[in-house]
Amino acid sequence: xxxxxxxxxxxxxxxxxxxxxxxxxxxxxxxxxxxxxxxxxxxxxxxxxxxxxxxxxxxxxxxxxxxxxxxxxxxxxxxxxxxxxxxxxxxxxxxxxxxxxxxxxxxxxxxxxxxxxxxxxxxxxxxxxxxxxxxxxxxxxxxxxxxxxxxxxxxxxxxxxxxxxxxxxxxxxxxxxxxxxxxxxxxxxxxxxxxxxxxxxxxxxxxxxxxxxxxxxxxxxxxxxxxxxxxxxxxxxxxxxxxxxxxxxxxxxxxxxxxxxxxxxxxxxxxxxxxxxxxxxxxxxxxxxxxxxxxxxxxxxxxxxxxxxxxxxxxxxxxx
Numbered sequence: 001x002x003x004x005x006x007x008x009x010x011x012x013x014x015x016x017x018x019x020x021x022x023x024x025x026x027x028x029x030x031x032x033x034x035x036x037x038x039x040x041x042x043x044x045x046x047x048x049x050x051x052x053x054x055x056x057x058x059x060x061x062x063x064x065x066x067x068x069x070x071x072x073x074x075x076x077x078x079x080x081x082x083x084x085x086x087x088x089x090x091x092x093x094x095x096x097x098x099x100x101x102x103x104x105x106x107x108x109x110x111x112x113x114x115x116x117x118x119x120x121x122x123x124x125x126x127x128x129x130x131x132x133x134x135x136x137x138x139x140x141x142x143x144x145x146x147x148x149x150x151x152x153x154x155x156x157x158x159x160x161x162x163x164x165x166x167x168x169x170x171x172x173x174x175x176x177x178x179x180x181x182x183x184x185x186x187x188x189x190x191x192x193x194x195x196x197x198x199x200x201x202x203x204x205x206x207x208x209x210x211x212x213x214x215x216x217x218x219x220x221x222x223x224x225x226x227x228x229x230x231x232x233x234x235x236x237x238x239x240x241x242x243x244x245x246x247x248x249x250x251x252x253x254x255x256x257x258x259x260x261x262x263x264x265x266x267x268x269x270x271x272x273x274x275x276x277x278x279x280x281x282x283x284x285x286x287x288x289x290x291x292x293x294x295x296x297x298x299x300x301x302x303x304x305x306x307x308x309x310x311x312x313x314x315x316x317x318x319x320x
Contacts, residue, residue, distance in 0.1 A: 029058060030060075032059060032061045033082065036064070037066075037067070037068065040106075040111070040184075040263070041272065042106075044234060044237035044252070044272060045234070046063055047237045047240060048233045048236070048237040049063050050251050050255070051237070051251060059226060059233065066080065068089065075093075075097060076096070081219050082214070082219075083099070084211060084214070086209055086211055087101070088142045088208075088293040088296070088297060089139070090212060090214055091303065091307055091312065092137060092303055094309075095303055098217050099214045099312065100214055100215060100216070100311075100313065101213065101314070102227060102314050102317045103231050104273040104278050104282070104286065105213055105272065107210050107271045107273065108183075108210075109204055110202040111184045111187070111269035113143070113182070114143065114144055114147055114181045115181075115182070115197055116178060116179035116200045117179065117198075118196070118197070122200075123147075123151035123200070124151075126179075127158070128159070129158050129179060130177045132160075132168035132172060132179070132181070133160050133180065133182075134164050136302050139183065140165055142300075142302075143181055143209060144160075145299075145300050146292075146296050147201055147206050149295075150206055161177065165182040166186050168180040168182050169182045169186035169189045172190060172197060173197065175196070210286075227317055228317050228320055232320070241272070245264070249267075275318060279315075279318055282313065282315040290313075291309055294306075
């Protein structure tokens with residue numbers, strides 16, 4: 001009993017010493033509120049929160065679902081101090097408020113795409129066709145514009161009746177329009193519709209949907225260590241997914257009202273970016289894609305003024 005008491009006391013003292021730096025960080029680090037959505041690619045942030053990874057790294061982090069159209073306004077007002085969205089949207093936001101992307105979260109791998117009627121055999125047949133798509137400035141609109149441009153066409157070469165991703169897919173499946181631009185899980189409705197529709201292209205063919213995490217420059221300058229530990233928490237969340245996939249899928253799925261199996265199925269259409277993939281993409285590919293996305297946004301009128309995309313990235317944190 002004496003030995004047990006001594007060991008317990010010693011262990012407690014040791015734990016206290018080990019924990020004190022983390023407690024100190026938790027007291028001095030700012031609360032980080034991340035504006036996001038239920039998109040599968042963002043889910044490891046939820047995992048890091050719910051599984052205690054952020055807390056173990058001395059961070060007080062809240063992930064908050066905020067509509068994409070409101071996230072930049074919330075960042076500018078101070079209601080959020082961190083946002084996640086696509087690179088093309090980050091460029092659009094950067095035309096109004098300063099922000100810097102520090103981490104690539106995921107790439108869509110078939111999760112976004114354009115569906116058409118069987119009579120459309122290729123992109124050249126798209127001229128004059130009606131393609132249901134969400135409004136200018138949204139991801140489906142960018143995907144359609146990007147893919148058209150890659151094939152020598154413009155968004156002005158097609159008719160674009162405005163429908164949100166789910167109704168766009170539903171209308172197409174019901175026999176309306178010549179095509180639609182949408183994303184999962186709605187794209188799977190098209191995959192399953194049989195001979196009256198087909199997938200013309202997805203982000204497997206054109207890697208144009210890339211999600212990143214960003215802060216305002218002033219926040220990074222004042223809280224460099226907290227940003228570094230948040231990025232490290234992302235790596236640890238991805239490691240947990242590899243190590244405990246069933247439990248991780250259950251935690252991530254619960255946040256979006258999916259069971260573990262359904263969440264795991266949705267994850268097949270995205271590719272989370274670990275540290276090695278971040279280093280590789282920051283080193284070669286990301287800036288080129290951002291420049292191309294900038295061109296598309298300018299040509300479609302979504303972006304009214306040029307943005308220096310080279311100033312929108314900081315790779316310090318993915319290298320630590």
